[in-house]
Structures are given as C-alpha cells and as structure tokens.
Amino acid sequence: EDQVTQSPEALRLQEGESSSLNCSYTVSGLRGLFWYRQDPGKGPEFLFTLYSAGEEKEKERLKATLTKKESFLHITAPKPEDSATYLCAVRPGGSYIPTFGRGTSLIVHP
Amino acid sequence: EAQVTQNPRYLITVTGKKLTVTCSQNMNHEYMSWYRQDPGLGLRQIYYSMNVEVTDKGDVPEGYKVSRKEKRNFPLILESPSPNQTSLYFCASGSGSGNTIYFGEGSWLTVV
Numbered sequence: 464e465d466q467v468t469q470s471p472e473a474l475r476l477q478e479g480e481s482s483s484l485n486c487s488y489t490v491s492g493l494r495g496l497f498w499y500r501q502d503p504g505k506g507p508e509f510l511f512t513l514y515s516a517g518e519e520k521e522k523e524r525l526k527a528t529l530t531k532k533e534s535f536l537h538i539t540a541p542k543p544e545d546s547a548t549y550l551c552a553v554r555p556g557g558s559y560i561p562t563f564g565r566g567t568s569l570i571v572h573p
Numbered sequence: 574e575a576q577v578t579q580n581p582r583y584l585i586t587v588t589g590k591k592l593t594v595t596c597s598q599n600m601n602h603e604y605m606s607w608y609r610q611d612p613g614l615g616l617r618q619i620y621y622s623m624n625v626e627v628t629d630k631g632d633v634p635e636g637y638k639v640s641r642k643e644k645r646n647f648p649l650i651l652e653s654p655s656p657n658q659t660s661l662y663f664c665a666s667g668s669g670s671g672n673t674i675y676f677g678e679g680s681w682l683t684v685v
Contacts, residue, residue: 495672506577506663506676507616550616554672559604559623560631563616 465490469551469564476541476571484536484549484567492556496534498527499550501566507550510536541571575600577677579664585683586654594649594680596664604667605647606631606674607639609660616663622647654684 468487476482488496495514499507511520513529520527524545526537536549548568552561577598586592598605606621608631618631622641636658638650647666651658661681667674 497672497674499676504679506665506678509673509675512672552616559606559621559629560618562632565613565615 465553465555465562467551467553467562467564469549469567471567472565473568474570476538476569478542478571478573479540481537481539481541483538484569486534486536486551486564487532488534488551488553488562489532490553490555490562494554494556494558496529497552497554497561498525498534498536499552501548501550510549538569541569543571543573545569546571575675577664577666577675579662579677579680581680582678583681585685587685588655589653592651592654592682594651594662594664594682596647596649596677597645598647598664598666598675599645600666600668600675601644602666602668602675603644604674605641606665607637607647607649608663608665608676609633610663610679611660619649619662651682654682656684659683 466489470485498510501507511527516531528535548566550566552563554561580595603624607619608616610616617633620639622628664677665674
C-alpha cells in the first residue's frame with residue numbers, strides 16, 4: 464500500500480528563519496512526487512513535480528528535492544505570505560490515483 | 574484566465590436527496606478528477622477521467638457517480654447522499670498524464 468507521511472504536522476517560523484518540510488513515502492514504482500500549497504478555504508495550488516532521485520526544483524524561496532525514500536521542501540528566508548499548508552503526494556507507476564499526505568501547516572511570523 | 578470552476582460552493586442538503594456538483598475547466602485538459610478532503614484523512618480521489626467517455630474509480634468511489642460527456646465538464650453526482658458524505662470536495666484538471674494538476678476552489682457539502 465502506498466503511504467505518504469509528512470512532518471512536522473505544524474511549523475512556526477520567524478520571518479527569515481529558513482527550514483525544511485519532510486515528505487517520506489513508500490510507493491510501487493514512483494511515477495511522480497508532487498508538492499502543493501493550500502491556503503485556508505482554497506484549493507491546492509501546484510508547486511512542483513519531481514520524478515527521480517536526485518532531482519531538484521526551485522521556485523522563488525522554495526526548493527524541492529527528492530531521494531528514493533523522501534522529499535524535502537526547503538524554505539529559504541520565509542515571509543509571512545508563505546504561511547499555508549503544504550501538501551505532498553505520490554503517484555505510483557501504472558496508476559492515475561495519487562496518495563496525499565496530511566500536510567504541514569506552516570506559519571511565518573513577521 | 575485558466576480556471577477550474579465548481580458549483581455550488583456551499584450546500585446543505587438532506588439525506589437521500591440527489592444532488593450534482595458541477596465542474597468546468599477552460600484549459601482543454603484531458604485529465605479531470607474529483608477529490609474529497611476530510612480532517613485527519615487528507616485528500617482522497619473519488620473518480621478520475623482521462624478523456625471524454627473515459628472514467629475510472631479512485632480510492633473512495635462508493636456513493637458517487639460521474640460522467641464525462643464533454644471535455645470541459647466533469648460533474649459529480651450523489652444519487653442518495655448520506656451524512657458520511659459531508660466533506661469538502663475539489664475538482665481538478667490537468668494536461669496529458671495529469672502530473673500537473675489545477676484544483677478548483679472547493680465545494681463545502683453538508684448532508685443532514
């Protein structure tokens with residue numbers, strides 16, 4: 464059974480305090496690992512797709528990395544507007560059904 | 574502007590009264606899907622569609638129906654809603670293999 468575990472469940476940072484969110488996964492033949500951002504009362508917003516171990520992608524203050532067992536979302540010098548829940552999901556090979564983690568709730572204080 | 578539009582956004586209904594949540598996308602995407610999001614359980618896929626007249630079950634299809642008669646529309650049908658279908662529902666669409674997915678704003682459904 465495919466599983467996605469995100470940690471920590473909640474994270475509070477001061478503005479400018481860099482940190483990382485973790486997504487550990489087990490999946491049958493990874494077809495893709497996805498990161499989304501979700502603001503309260505809104506639909507998830509696509510951030511990144513990673514396909515193979517060693518791959519990295521960046522967008523503004525966010526950088527996603529992938530190993531064979533986990534992915535990290537690094538947030539460099541976060542700002543209050545980065546506050547949101549960050550979701551990780553994996554898609555197994557041969558399937559179009561992704562498995563989502565429960566998310567990490569990030570709050571960045573000014 | 575690229576959009577996935579769901580309606581209604583908020584609905585309170587009674588057990589057993591059939592309802593339909595509409596979903597429309599303006600990006601000419603082949604892939605569309607429905608999810609429900611529940612506290613402590615995360616997002617779970619209900620049904621997905623890879624193209625017109627092609628639909629498949631996701632993780633939690635029981636109690637739901639879908640149809641894909643046109644490329645842009647993918648309605649979710651609850652034939653006989655029950656209280657355990659109270660949830661936040663999201664429609665999503667994506668191009669090609671569905672690896673980049675765009676979500677709608679969500680529909681809050683309460684069944685009493």
